[in-house]
């Protein structure tokens with residue numbers, strides 16, 4: 649049995665059925681993605697537009713759902729608009745506006761998550777609660793017809809302090825519920841909480857994650873010097 653199969657089987661055994669697993673394939677090869685696809689995995693996550701675009705081009709014949717999980721620059725939205733499944737990393741009204749514009753060009757609706765800054769490190773991207781409210785209250789937002797906000801995303805601090813991680817995930821869940829109640833009460837599609845990575849996915853599931861973004865414990869450690 650391949651390592652990847654072993655790792656995925658082991659994960660799927662533990663993840664509740666209603667939680668979606670996004671296999672984070674950044675830095676890994678086309679062959680690795682193909683192999684994983686053949687095991688039944690359909691959702692893959694990439695954090696760089698260029699890399700996702702290249703992989704999508706080479707794997708066009710496979711029914712892969714591509715998730716953009718990394719920071720997205722406005723001028724790059726056009727490259728992924730026609731095929732992206734879900735953009736996890738929306739962190740400004742301007743970005744949302746560009747996504748709406750590009751989606752309109754392709755006559756489609758693009759699903760997005762609002763990314764929140766829940767970790768203590770200030771290196772991580774994301775909105776705070778008030779910034780999100782400003783977006784959701786804006787007239788511009790109300791006129792976007794080609795995007796659908798499906799929920800929230802966040803990354804916990806990179807730490808061994810499990811209690812701290814739990815508190816951060818609880819915070820994201822609370823933000824989700826508040827926004828749901830205020831703006832999306834009757835919209836069933838607003839239902840996603842994307843949180844949990846290789847090191848903290850168990851806590852994320854306990855705290856209400858609906859999407860896990862997992863790389864290393866499926867594919868092994870990443871090496872960034874690509875050949």
Ligand SMILES: *Cc1c(COP(=O)(O)O)cnc(C)c1O
Nearest residue numbers: 672695717845846861862863864
């Ligand atoms: C790389 C990455 C992951 C996966 O990280 P692992 O620790 O390898 O599971 C999840 N989310 C984001 C945003 C990432 O960039």
